[in-house]
Structures are given as structure tokens and as C-alpha cells.
Amino acid sequence: MLTIYDTTGTSLLKHDDTAAITADTVWFDLLNPTKEEDNRVEDLLKISVPTRAEMREIEASSRFYQENGASYMTGFIVHNIDEHTLGSSTLTFILTGNALVTVRYSDSKAFPAFLSRVERGDATCRTGAGIMIGLIETLIERQADLIEQIQDRVDKLAKGVFELQKRRTRDTKLDALLKGIGAQGDIVARVTESATSLERVLHVLKNTAQERNCDGKIFQRIETTDRDLTSLAEHMRFLSDRIGFLLNATLGLISNEQNQIIKLFSVMAVMMMPPTLVASIYGMNFRHMPELEWIEGYPLALGLMVISAVIPFIYFRHRGWL
Structure with missing residues (x-):
């Protein structure tokens, strides 16, 4: 699906498909695009839209590059954080002129959340770079919410592990605790990978913004977002260490019970x-x-x-x- 947005300076409006592309057209959002939609964006902007297979490549040269005056940045994101099954996918940002192109194959709730921020006036939308940093900010906010959820789950698991000898119920069996700890460890690993990927995207965006002489406020937001990512990374390292401790404690209890x-x-x-x-x-x-x-x-x-x-x-x- 292709959705095109025009800026009014303070808000984003969906572009009328019958109207021509103007200087106010700042965002082309491709969600699970068809070949025809890819071709349309390529014809309008004179760029090459990467395929899903190309977006999955892990080499830095395949994720961050410039082509025909456009800057390509691909990051790894997590989605479905409000559901039991956490999803992960890649997201490509393409800055070309004053416009932004996003290519994604997952319906992340960060995008409608960003649009809500724009409607409230909490995010700027004058340029493609401004929209990109706003999207990254929203993605990081969503990850912070997920980390808070993980913290609560880990606290509950820790209580179950260390009160196991006092109260043996079906919900506190060692095998169930072991599976729960392993699941939270996998989520933390995915969020850490996403945060690291977004941090690289931020650094490339900063260099790209310097080359394009973007507004100084963009750089301030990049620096603030980078500090937020650093803070999240420290908290995720703490969670990872705690999950490792709980895993060792649970394995120790299992070994003791067997003995x-x-x-x-x-x-x-x-x-x-x-x-x-x-x-x-x-x-x-x-x-x-x-x-x-x-x-x-x-x-x-x-x-x-x-x-x-x-x-x-x-x-x-x-x-x-x-």
C-alpha cells in the first residue's frame, strides 16, 4: 500500500492521487508495496526502491549508501509490542530532495502514533528529515514502553523463582519459570539489536543532514534521541544481566531439586x-x-x-x- 502525504507546515494531509506531486509532498510511505507501487515511486522521484531481499542484507554497504542523490538508511525494528508475540522486520528510510520515502513490510503502530503526534503539534513535519527523526523518536518511545513491560515481567519471574519453596503451584513450576525467563531474554536480545540498528541510522542521518544543510533543530533532536538510545542501552544491559542471573538461579534450583x-x-x-x-x-x-x-x-x-x-x-x- 502506498500512502503519500503533503505538508501544510504544521500537519500532514493525505495526497490526492489525482493531483500532481508538488514541493509540499514530503512523505511516501510504502507498506507491503506491490511492484506497481514501487515503480510509481521510482518514476515520481527518480530513485530505486530496494526490494525486501535487499533490505534484509546485513552488510553496512547494503544498508547505508547514496544513489542518484538519494540517501538510503535501513534499520531493524520490533513491532507488535502490545501483543504476546513480538515481531521484527527491517525499515528503510530514503531521503531524496525534501521528501522521505519509507519502505516497510510490517504494520508497526509507531507510524499511526507518529501521525497522532503531528496532529497534536508534538512533531514537526516540514521536511523529510524532520519526519524521519520524528519516526525514529516514536520508535524509541515504543521500545521504552516495551522495556518497561519486560521489567515488570522480570520482577514477576524473580518473585516466582525466589518464593518457589514457600508456595508450589502450577504457575510457579520450575519448567514454566525457565520458559518465561528464556522468552524475556529473547525479547531483550531483539530490542537490543533494534536499538543498536537505530543508533547507526541516527549517526548516518546526522551526516546526511550536515551534507544537506538541514535546520539546526534537526541536529538537536538527533543528539537528544541518541542520548535516549544510550540510556535505553544501559537499561537493557541491566535487564540482560538480571535475566542471566535468574536463569542461573532457576537452573540451580532445578539441579538442587534433582539432587x-x-x-x-x-x-x-x-x-x-x-x-x-x-x-x-x-x-x-x-x-x-x-x-x-x-x-x-x-x-x-x-x-x-x-x-x-x-x-x-x-x-x-x-x-x-x-
Whole structure:
């Protein structure tokens, strides 16, 4: 889908497809574009729109380059942060003249959130560079919200791990905790990758803005956004370390629980050895066994087996092994 926006200086209006492209046309948003839509943007702006496969390439030369006077910047973003399944995709920014082209294959909620900011007057939209930095700011705000959600989830997991011995319920089983910790670790890794990618995009945008002699306010916003990214990176490192600690603690509890089970089986095996020995002796079928004729032989053998099991049990309890 191709959506074109014109600027009024303080707001963005959807461009009428029947009208001609003017100097006020500042944003071409390509969402899951068709070949025809790619061709239309290429004909209007005289640029080359990268394909989805080209956007996925990880080489810096494939993500940040200039071609026909246009600057290409591709970053990695996360989306669906309000849902249970976190998504990830690439997003390409193309600055050409005074216009911005965005190419994306995910319906990130950061885009309608940015449009809402423009309507409230919280984001400038006079130039393509201004729209680009506004989009990046919104993406980072969304990531900050996600980090807050992760923090709450990690706090809940930590409470479950360290209160596990007090309250054993189905929701606090070790295997469920282990899966939950692993899931949060994967999300933190994705957000960290996205933040690192956006930081590179910011640095390239700064150089591009200098070459294009952009407004000084753009540079101020870039510097502020860069500091926000640095702050988020520090918080994500803290979360990553904490998740690693919880993972080690959970694995330690699993190992301890397994050791307790093996210990119990070992103690029970030792306790049953004397009764087994007594039963084995009197289970033999030799002809000459004096005890076979004893009237009290059977209860005596049973009592001997009970006593031989109780004595190790008392000893193990005294030593604290049970």
C-alpha cells in the first residue's frame, strides 16, 4: 500500500492521487508495496526502491549508501509490542530532495502514533528529515514502553523463582519459570539489536543532514534521541544481566531439586538393604535350617526386618539427611 502525504507546515494531509506531486509532498510511505507501487515511486522521484531481499542484507554497504542523490538508511525494528508475540522486520528510510520515502513490510503502530503526534503539534513535519527523526523518536518511545513491560515481567519471574519453596503451584513450576525467563531474554536480545540498528541510522542521518544543510533543530533532536538510545542501552544491559542471573538461579534450583530426589532414593535404598538381607536369608530353601521349626520364627523375622529398617531411618533423621 502506498500512502503519500503533503505538508501544510504544521500537519500532514493525505495526497490526492489525482493531483500532481508538488514541493509540499514530503512523505511516501510504502507498506507491503506491490511492484506497481514501487515503480510509481521510482518514476515520481527518480530513485530505486530496494526490494525486501535487499533490505534484509546485513552488510553496512547494503544498508547505508547514496544513489542518484538519494540517501538510503535501513534499520531493524520490533513491532507488535502490545501483543504476546513480538515481531521484527527491517525499515528503510530514503531521503531524496525534501521528501522521505519509507519502505516497510510490517504494520508497526509507531507510524499511526507518529501521525497522532503531528496532529497534536508534538512533531514537526516540514521536511523529510524532520519526519524521519520524528519516526525514529516514536520508535524509541515504543521500545521504552516495551522495556518497561519486560521489567515488570522480570520482577514477576524473580518473585516466582525466589518464593518457589514457600508456595508450589502450577504457575510457579520450575519448567514454566525457565520458559518465561528464556522468552524475556529473547525479547531483550531483539530490542537490543533494534536499538543498536537505530543508533547507526541516527549517526548516518546526522551526516546526511550536515551534507544537506538541514535546520539546526534537526541536529538537536538527533543528539537528544541518541542520548535516549544510550540510556535505553544501559537499561537493557541491566535487564540482560538480571535475566542471566535468574536463569542461573532457576537452573540451580532445578539441579538442587534433582539432587534431593536422588538423595531420597539413595537413602531409601540404604534403609531397605537390611530388611532385604533378612528376607533373603529366610527365603532360602535349604533342608537344614533350625529356624524353620520355630513357632515364633515368622513374627521374629518380621520384627527383625522392621527394626533393621527403623534404625537407619532414625540415624538419617538425626544427621539431617531426611
